[in-house]
Amino acid sequence: MKRVLLARCAALAVTALLLAACGKGGGDDDASDDARGVASVTTAMPVKRSFHDSVMAWGSAAADPHRARTISLAHGGQVIALKVSAGQTVKRGQPLLTIAPDPAARSAYRQAQTALALASSELQRTDQMAAQHLATQSQLATARKALADARAVLAAQRELGGGMAQETVAAPDDGVVTTLSAGLGDRFAANAPLLGFMPAHALIAELGVQPDAATQLRVGMPVQLHGVYGDGKAFESKLGMVGRAIDPQDHLLPVQAEIPAAADAVMVAGAALQASIRSDDYTAWAVPRAAVLHDGQGDYLYQLDHGKARRVDVQLRQPAGDTVGVLGKLDAKLPVIVQGAYEVGDGDSVRESKP
Secondary structure (H helix, E strand, C coil): CHHHHHHHHHHHHHHHHHHHHHHHHCCCHHHHHHHHCCEEECEECCEEEEEEEEEEEEEEEEECCCCCEEEECCCCEEEEEECCCCCCEECCCCEEEEEEECHHHHHHHHHHHHHHHHHHHHHHHHHHHHHCCCCCHHHHHHHHHHHHHHHHHHHHHHHCCCCCCCEEEECCCCEEEEEECCCCCCEECCCCEEEEEEECCCEEEEEEECHHHHHHCCCCCEEEEEECCCCCCEEEEEEEEECCCCCCCCCCEEEEEECCHHHHCCCCCCCEEEEEEEEEEEEEEEEEHHHCEEECCEEEEEEEECCEEEEEEEEEEECCCCEEEEEECCCCCCCEECCCHHHCCCCCEEEECCC
């Protein structure tokens, strides 16, 4: 029994020695590097590239004040038929309102008719008397002038609506009725607003930006517009106005952008908008986002310099996207450390992993 036990113990000892030898001889380079404190990293080459800042803006589509109009009449009256609603799309010549002229206008028109008839008969009588040498040429000329004046007054009263029992106000062009200022049965004075009208393709984007962005903006900069709701399809536009006074209600700086005709076909007045205004281009180093680190001293990254990690302080100029733009004294011939950058320090030995 003792011999068997001793034989088994000897066999176990030999097996343990063989396993230890295999484990020592089978270690890879990474394990040896880790033992020496050498980090394994991936790298990418920095490249000079053009970037641009984007200033965000928010607002809504509105009628272009240079093209929108208020429809009114030169005479008073009463609304006896209302054929449209606010926000309705109309075609050129489509009836909007039916008006009964003011009684005073009707009375003035009848008086003008009577005056014209009187002037006409007076001219006829004076002409007959002049033929009989009973009236002078001066009297005849005065009668002719009185007739011409009576005709002008009648024409003016007709333009003021006195000659019609009813008057229809029609759409001056294809467009949208934006507001209704008079309701059915309302009486209105001369030149009083009846409704607001916006021609087709006459929308602008009224937007607001943060006040500190004012120095970055100028008229003509590209703008990308899209509705807040719906499919969010973007439309290209240009900045048409940059304000210089803060809006007291929303505390934003007002700006305006054109809305192209293609967007006007699917966008309505009052629709909420979001916009991205593209400011001036600039040149910066393009590096992967994961390469840029931050500590108490600011933004920085590491470049791989002969197997050593070398810290380079940078300014993160363009933070958007997987590839960011930084400003700093980078060496264009040295790669930047991407994966593993958090694990190294300035001057540490590193080993670049093969893809």
